[in-house]
Amino acid sequence: MHVREGMSSRVLTVGPGHTLRQAASQMADRSVGAAVVLDPDGMGPGIITERDLMISLGRGEDPDTELVADHLTSDLVFAGGEWSLEQAAVAMVRGGFRHLIVIEDGETAGILSVRDIVRCWTDDGASCELPQPPGLARAG
Secondary structure (H helix, E strand, C coil), rough: EEEHHCCECCCEEEEEEEEEEHHHHHHHHHHHCCECCCCCCCCEHHHHHEEHHHHHHCCCCCCCCEEEHHHCCCCEEECCCCCEEHHHHHHHHCCCCCCEEEEEEEEEEEEEEHHHHHHHHHHHHCCCCCCCCCCCCCCC
């Protein structure tokens, strides 16, 4: 199975000028553990994760004044959609992170989390179909 089959193509994006509280609020609203950071002046996409938010809070920094740009995860690894889920899992374990930005044709195509991989590798998630948010009926 390939990364493109397990990734979420609906990606939460935030800007580098958002505060940590704004990013955390959007992440909580969407029930995601990471957001892709798009900076038109930057070298490419970045990522902010719940771990980055926790580190800042643990240091006593103010989430209302701290900016996303100053708390991006460093040493990013990007996955290709053609990678196997095994390759992605190895990259995550070696790098000590839980999310990969997926790049296809030079563009951000999605994000893959450890949870996505587990969902694909278990009987309940054999189709890699994303779960419906609570309260929404599935059509068909």
